[in-house]
Amino acid sequence: MRLAPVFAAVTRRTFVMFKSYSFNSISSLVTMYLVFCLMFFGAKAIGGPVLSSAQTLEAMVVGYFVWLLAVYSYSDLSWDITNEAQVGTLEQLYLSPVGYKWISCFVLVSNAILVYSLNIVFLLLMMVTTGKFLRLDLISLVPILVITVAGVYGIGYMLGGLALVYKRIQAFFQVMQFVLVAFLLAPVDRYVWAKLLPLAMGNHLAAEVMVRGKHLWQLPPADLLYLTASSAFYLALGLAVFTRCEKAAKKVGLLGQY
Amino acid sequence: MLEVSGLTKVFPGRKPVTAVNGITFKVDAGEVVGLLGPNGAGKTTTIKCILGLVRPTAGQVSINGFDQRTHYRQLLRQVAAVLEGSRNIYWRLTVMENVLLFAGLHGISRREARPYAEHLLESFHLMERKDAEVRSLSSGMKQKTAVACALAKRTPLVFLDEPTVGLDVETSYDLRRVLRDLAAGEGRTFVISSHDMHVIQDVCGRVVIISGGRIIANNTVEDLLSLFRTRSYNFTLAGTLDGTLTEGLARAFPQATVAARGGQTLVTARLSHGGQLYELIDVLRLSGAVIESVSQVEPDLERAYLELVRQGRETA
Ligand SMILES: Nc1ncnc2c1ncn2[C@@H]1O[C@H](COP(=O)(O)OP(=O)(O)OP(=O)(O)O)[C@@H](O)[C@H]1O
Ligand SMILES: [Mg+2]
Numbered sequence: 001m002r003l004a005p006v007f008a009a010v011t012r013r014t015f016v017m018f019k020s021y022s023f024n025s026i027s028s029l030v031t032m033y034l035v036f037c038l039m040f041f042g043a044k045a046i047g048g049p050v051l052s053s054a055q056t057l058e059a060m061v062v063g064y065f066v067w068l069l070a071v072y073s074y075s076d077l078s079w080d081i082t083n084e085a086q087v088g089t090l091e092q093l094y095l096s097p098v099g100y101k102w103i104s105c106f107v108l109v110s111n112a113i114l115v116y117s118l119n120i121v122f123l124l125l126m127m128v129t130t131g132k133f134l135r136l137d138l139i140s141l142v143p144i145l146v147i148t149v150a151g152v153y154g155i156g157y158m159l160g161g162l163a164l165v166y167k168r169i170q171a172f173f174q175v176m177q178f179v180l181v182a183f184l185l186a187p188v189d190r191y192v193w194a195k196l197l198p199l200a201m202g203n204h205l206a207a208e209v210m211v212r213g214k215h216l217w218q219l220p221p222a223d224l225l226y227l228t229a230s231s232a233f234y235l236a237l238g239l240a241v242f243t244r245c246e247k248a249a250k251k252v253g254l255l256g257q258y
Numbered sequence: 259m260l261e262v263s264g265l266t267k268v269f270p271g272r273k274p275v276t277a278v279n280g281i282t283f284k285v286d287a288g289e290v291v292g293l294l295g296p297n298g299a300g301k302t303t304t305i306k307c308i309l310g311l312v313r314p315t316a317g318q319v320s321i322n323g324f325d326q327r328t329h330y331r332q333l334l335r336q337v338a339a340v341l342e343g344s345r346n347i348y349w350r351l352t353v354m355e356n357v358l359l360f361a362g363l364h365g366i367s368r369r370e371a372r373p374y375a376e377h378l379l380e381s382f383h384l385m386e387r388k389d390a391e392v393r394s395l396s397s398g399m400k401q402k403t404a405v406a407c408a409l410a411k412r413t414p415l416v417f418l419d420e421p422t423v424g425l426d427v428e429t430s431y432d433l434r435r436v437l438r439d440l441a442a443g444e445g446r447t448f449v450i451s452s453h454d455m456h457v458i459q460d461v462c463g464r465v466v467i468i469s470g471g472r473i474i475a476n477n478t479v480e481d482l483l484s485l486f487r488t489r490s491y492n493f494t495l496a497g498t499l500d501g502t503l504t505e506g507l508a509r510a511f512p513q514a515t516v517a518a519r520g521g522q523t524l525v526t527a528r529l530s531h532g533g534q535l536y537e538l539i540d541v542l543r544l545s546g547a548v549i550e551s552v553s554q555v556e557p558d559l560e561r562a563y564l565e566l567v568r569q570g571r572e573t574a
Contacts, residue, residue: 005362099331
């Protein structure tokens with residue numbers, strides 16, 4: 001079975017659908033931007049000992065950027081599954097001979113292409129607004145971000161699996177956004193367990209690159225190992241949970257029901 | 259082509275539901291088979307179990323020799339399906355985008371898919387609307403688009419679960435014509451579930467009737483019809499109703515109906531075996547009736563079907 005035509009078909013679908021929903025996507029980005037401005041200038045005004053250093057403000061821009069990537073990544077699959085189960089196209093996707101795992105992967109990648117390019121624009125906008133011009137060393141940054149979001153997609157697969165079985169899990173998403181913030185702020189330099197949380201290490205290393213101007217090869221190898229291992233773990237766990245949920249959904253006959 | 263044996267599905271739950279109960283049947287390449295049965299009989303569940311969308315509790319399924327358990331991916335390459343009661347397609351995309359998308363999901367590139375897609379839309383009279391978003395179409399056109407999407411995958415086997423629900427007479431004809439042409443011209447195999455006997459009689463060579471999760475009949479449409487053809491007769495008698503006749507009939511043929519029609523009498527009787535025809539004629543002769551004409555009741559699938567389902571319920 002050739003994967004290329006399937007990838008092309010799914011990507012095309014994503015792009016065409018995006019056009020008809022682009023108003024939603026753009027307006028949610030505008031909201032995110034306003035929230036960010038509020039936070040940033042609020043933090044700057046309050047100042048205080050914690051936020052006094054310039055680097056903290058810069059780290060905040062990085063954190064918000066990484067958080068945005070995560071927010072758009074973890075919920076993608078469950079949204080798609082819930083929508084498609086509702087309209088009845090999910091079963092059709094499950095009939096594709098490449099298997100739904102590949103289809104979902106293509107759905108995520110094609111969405112990521114769109115959303116991440118918007119997020120880059122957003123990052124530039126943040127930098128202009130705040131006057132904090134960060135170092136965009138792509139060779140160092142891209143691998144770190146890719147590995148970081150891979151872990152987040154693991155969480156996405158877990159939630160996607162739950163969406164297959166329990167359908168209405170959107171209420172849970174609101175909470176999840178704050179959980180992600182908590183992961184982001186985890187004190188990785190003090191505790192080992194914090195290094196193993198999703199997002200935490202990725203955010204820390206992204207800040208090292210973007211704020212302190214370090215290169216990939218200047219980062220502590222142990223930290224890179226923590227990042228890679230935890231992301232791989234969450235991704236594998238997510239896929240395993242998803243597979244279990246697929247089995248359960250097929251047993252109860254839930255793929256075509258909402 | 260398709261082999262199903264001992265297929266059983268019990269939906270788990272506080273009160274488990276046995277939707278399909280040990281179904282065994284075969285479909286040969288090039289056949290068009292109708293899947294019939296009352297509401298809740300288990301047709302949709304059977305189809306979804308075959309497709310692996312619902313996990314069977316027991317039994318084997320294989321398509322073109324590919325076993326569902328061991329060669330699921332290859333099995334999926336052999337089939338396409340339009341499933342009951344769901345949209346099946348993307349309303350936000352155009353007709354053509356949908357058809358090409360579904361071909362794409364089956365590994366067919368747009369370039370390869372386009373000529374055949376156009377051919378299909380042509381036969382469904384959808385070509386003028388090919389660039390219209392599906393949500394702007396009438397429900398019949400949506401339905402036809404969904405069928406076209408399944409057909410565009412060019413799989414040897416196609417399942418259609420109630421494809422003509424809500425179609426007007428003309429659209430339903432359209433669809434039947436295309437299906438007949440595809441079966442004859444491309445040798446494709448179809449399994450069609452429907453409650454519309456005209457559709458079944460029109461396109462299917464054979465029917466599998468399911469009731470209560472079991473198969474109660476598996477015959478060619480011809481056989482089913484002739485089973486009932488030989489046994490129902492209309493007699494037109496000269497003159498009006500007469501007491502001896504009604505009495506005699508009531509005794510020997512309680513199910514026969516007698517009706518007056520413009521100076522004549524119409525007797526309709528269904529016989530349980532061929533030899534009863536003599537008995538019936540004897541009753542008529544004894545009552546002094548003059549037979550003006552005899553005809554066989556034209557059998558239709560609907561009656562045959564209803565009768566079989568009734569019998570099936572009684573034996574169950
Ligand atoms: N996901 C499910 N969970 C529990 N029970 C189910 C499920 N799907 C179907 N059933 C039950 O299984 C039985 C068979 O249903 P099915 O949909 O296969 O019938 P059908 O022959 O397609 O009927 P119809 O003609 O109404 O479409 C019904 O009693 C139905 O309630
Ligand atoms: Mg059904």
